[in-house]
Amino acid sequence: MNNYDAVGLTRDEYDRIIDYIGREPNELELNMYGVMWSEHCSYKHSRPLFKHFPTSGEKVLQGPGENAGIVDIGDNLAIAMKIESHNHPSAIEPYQGAATGVGGIIRDIFAMGARPIALLNSLRFGEIEKYDRVKYLLEGVVEGIAGYGNCIGIPTVGGEVYFNSSYNGNPLVNAMCVGIIEHDKIHRGNASGVGNSIMYVGAATGRDGIGGASFASVELTEESEEKRSAVQVGDPFMEKLLLEACLELLDTGSIVGIQDLGAAGLTSACCETATRGEGGMEIDVLKIPRREKGMHPVEVMISESQERMLLIVEKGREREVEEIVEKWGLHAVVIGKVTDNDKLVVKEGEKVVADIPAESLDSSGAPKYYSDYQVPEYYKEAKKFKYNDIKEPTGYNEVLLNLLKSPNIASKEWIYRQYDHMVRTNTVVKPGSDAAVLRIRGTKKGIALTTDCNSRYCYLDPREGSKIAVVEAARNIVCSGAKPLAVTDGLNFGNPEKPDRYWQFRESILGISEACRELDTPVISGNVSFYNETDTHAIHPTPIIGMVGVLDDVEKACTMYFKSEGDIILQLGETKAEIGGSEYLSIIHHLETGEIPFINMAMEKRVQEAILEAIQRGLLESAHDLSEGGIAVGLAECSMEKGLGAEITLNTNLRRDLELFSESQSRFLISVKPANLDAVARILEESRVPFRSIGKVMGNKLQIVMNQETVIELPVAEIEELWRGAIKCLIE
Amino acid sequence: MKAKVYVTPKKSIADPQGNAIGRALNKIGYDKVEDVRIGKLIEIELGQITKEEAEVQLKEMCEKLLANTVIEQYSFEIE
Amino acid sequence: MKAKVYVTPKKSIADPQGNAIGRALNKIGYDKVEDVRIGKLIEIELGQITKEEAEVQLKEMCEKLLANTVIEQYSFEIE
Amino acid sequence: MKFGIVVFPGSNCDIDCYHALKDTLGQDVEYIWHDTEEVKEYDCVILPGGFSYGDYLRCGAVAPFSRVMDAVKVHADKGKLLVGICNGFQILTEMGLLPGALVRNKNLKFICDTVALKVENKETPFTNRCTHGQIINIPIAHGEGNYVVDDEELEKMKKNGQILFTYQENPNGSVLDIAGICNENKNVLGMMPHPERACEDLLGNDDGKFILQSIISFLEGGWKSE
Ligand SMILES: Nc1ncnc2c1ncn2[C@@H]1O[C@H](COP(=O)(O)OP(=O)(O)O)[C@@H](O)[C@H]1O
């Protein structure tokens, strides 16, 4: 009997293999099943829940299931996008782990035929104040992302970074890539046309990443730390050549299908293209370019060496392909052909070394698990928190300063200054505002991009928290003047075999699904990363929402910064006594508990539509959504870019700390020229959006008077210095 | 006392830098070049310290900071 | 035939990376470290070639590509 | 009047230069593939930013051996304009067409930002549309922009007015805050900042036009012999 354990399979799964092939698998076959049926490749615990996602819509040209999702933006153009995690590799080797994460997601985009035009990244780390290891990870991850993205020449235009103890020992690194494509140029990973050639192009195959996919599917333990052979090294220069060569090839019409080699390497690429196409494929491992001598077929088939692509080429046009590839300094070799016998046959020269039904390997053949789920104790416990349990602070200047320099709120400039966010000269709104905006050349249009997830909310209430992640992403898109279009989701969770974690996962999917349905932003692609836990704890549930929106006129793009003195500041939406799960509670009172803010989807939609209309009519000077840190932090954020202060008056029945730091949903700060005030007020009234005028852009101080008493008075320069320098200060 | 530390990518780890430079050398006419691997040479000036002490310290420095032992190997010489 | 090429920054040229590593070593307790300079170690696998030829070629490779003699100096060893 | 932009494997600001010159400034411009020997007559050749050959080993170290570079040298030797931006600047120093070298930024990090530059000499083909001492805001995006050069050469450059741009706040440790220089003959420019990234209001800044327009004006005015 084979050792199914060693490849991460269970006895039942092993029996399932025997059922499929009618005999015991040999070592190569077993390993192929091992990697393909790993959680990472087969989604065996998550797939059953995906049916909840809204995935179609008028604008969706490609939903989940391909290398990336594609959504129409008009003018015969479309946006391809996807997010992917590289958490475990980054925990072990932050630079290379993050770099290869970026490289992998870029390949997913150009495998669709799209030209990558932007990168984003969503990062989570443990307590940076406490651990040197966390600093090391942050520095390495950021340098890795920069190293890859800068070199390949794709701007990194946005992202997010949060710190929380739940990520001690288990950082999250999710990379998102966005590409642009003409409707009729969309390519898919299909191995169709019997007799067509399978060609391999890119870097040689080495022993790197052996077991990478199954590696991502186990908890981090002492033992897995030793599986360090899994470390892959990125080669952005090679990828740049590969990218240009592939896009040029796709224009020739000689390419029937194209697939990147990602997790589970050749095994996965062959099996996926075969099942999407004619059904079968035959390849010869001896033809695969290798980096090392003496590699066993198993190693060749499951290696996760980077910067490789598989091409399905129309028979007879192989030479044409070689020529283009060689022009870019690379080589392409024929490694096999398309068959229609539904089998994936691997040969070593003349000898057949694996022969299995292709479908049985991929997710349709893999087992599916409906895990048990159970509401965890902490969930009910947290709801018992009352704000009366905490004392009201004295001295709000100090409270605000402490919030502004806390790493979750502090400026992320130290990070995005290391990313080339301008290359290709399309970045209209750079990192630092709510969402990045890129112009689309050849049209008047622009797109807005963001990633969002408040994982503390998702921990305290996975369903509502996940909804909020979606609406917050949409708010960022709307504040930049764009209409939200579609979502890619990066779902990062603990061990799905544990009922409380599975509950979190299930709730989160339901929340995302509901919000996406309400906002009409279908989920077009995504990624799941489970087993993000250590011996002692799991990460907070972290469903990262990557969103794209479109602006019909990019000149109308809006930012969050105050623009000129005398502009009137309005607060949209209502502030309630909602302090549960807030940044204020965490930083100032060291509590991570409470009921998270209530989200009213109907109201949310009305506010978003009103803002969008006002921006599109050119009536707003700035727009910013209120999130972590509430209105006090929001005002500070609007002030800093141009050093413009504000004189604010808040009249309220709430306790002062609640008024200032509540994180009630569906709230925005906008600034308006006095001449436009009436027009804006009319839009808001017609949309039944509650709003109040709270003051003016004025001077170089942020001053907040509450119920006739000055509670905050700080020079913008002082706030800014602290806020801008905080992360640098923590690291150096 | 002076020490030289050599840090090189482990054999099993890909070395894109080395490969690219190898290709470049071939292209400009050095066709005998079969493989290139690029590592670091770190020269350290150590003050008054015995050779034994230096050895202990250098090993530690390599493990802690100078080499990334996940992907690199190291060796050193004391002059 | 195997060769090792050592490329190091010239004395007169600032070495920000070396300085940073030196400070970091001091900070984590290696206070005997007085100066650190970071260079490159390039390992080259040369095919069938005589030692004399190898020497000529290596010198050329260094001058042309492996070192920038405006800021770096080099030396090599053939095994 | 014709501009040529050399495309090396790994160039990635080639397209930005192209758009700035063609779409924004209405110039005649072509890409030049690195692997050609024959090069047409261009009035100004640009070596763009990016990571030629991955910038492995040293930035810009491999590009000088591209086939096209012999012709580029001939072009420069004739006194025609040759501009290296960012990676292009690194390539020009590697080729010895400009003095000095570019080493890692002092803080060892890649820096992408918009910085203020001071125009130190307006009497050149690259700066004639600027005023002396003018401050222009131009983006930078580099990890190795720390300019070093020996004292003797530096003195010569100062005397000759070869230092064209300096940083108002030195981001990378360059000697004398140097951001851009030219050769003795003043037909070869190397600068780390990217003027091509700052040519449109939509992108928030068009100060880069001062430099590109200077080149155009110079070329329109015929060859100035010195
Ligand atoms: N890792 C990162 N990479 C690039 N940009 C980032 C990163 N983290 C944060 N940013 C940028 O900093 C700004 C503020 O981020 P964040 O506080 O998460 O915004 P919001 O609360 O509006 O979602 C955004 O423009 C964002 O894109």
Ligand SMILES: [Mg+2]
């Ligand atoms: Mg926001």
